[in-house]
Amino acid sequence: MKKSLADKIEEYIKVLIDKSGAGEIIIQRIELAETFCCVPSQVSYVISTRFTANPGYKTESRKGGNGYVRIIRREERTKDDVYCKQEIEAYLNNLLELDILKEDEYQSFKFLIDRGTPPNLKIDEPHSKWGDLYKMIALFAERAKS
Secondary structure: OOOHHHHHHHHHHHHHHHHOOOOOOOOOOOHHHHOOOHHHHHHHHHHHHHHOOOOOOEEEEEEEOEEEEEEEEOOOOOOOOOOOOOHHHHHHHHHHHOOOOOHHHHHHHHHHHHHHHOOOOOHHHOOOHHHHHHHHHHHHHHHOOO
């Protein structure tokens, strides 16, 4: 069975992470896109949909001329795991960047995030409410892609 381009990019990134020895890599979207003869947005799509918190990854990125993506493999999360506000916002931003969410949908979720922040909860502090919101956004994104 033929693998899709997204599958090949995912597999390649996982091999790079394995070979790194540190469980993390720093890549440039443009270089990876050139390797696979595709556009950088295809690489962004793979990173934002296959290297998320649920399967145990954390991503950080910086756009621009010297932009990069850092992908860090973490221990697997469970269905009862908690998320932090930063992870939810990063996921939401990726969905907007990939045109999976429309601007008004993004703003609606952003409102829920900002409005629902418990008092005295730091944005990087895990809390079970973020897990529920993450799951809701992920479900919405899956339906929007269909």
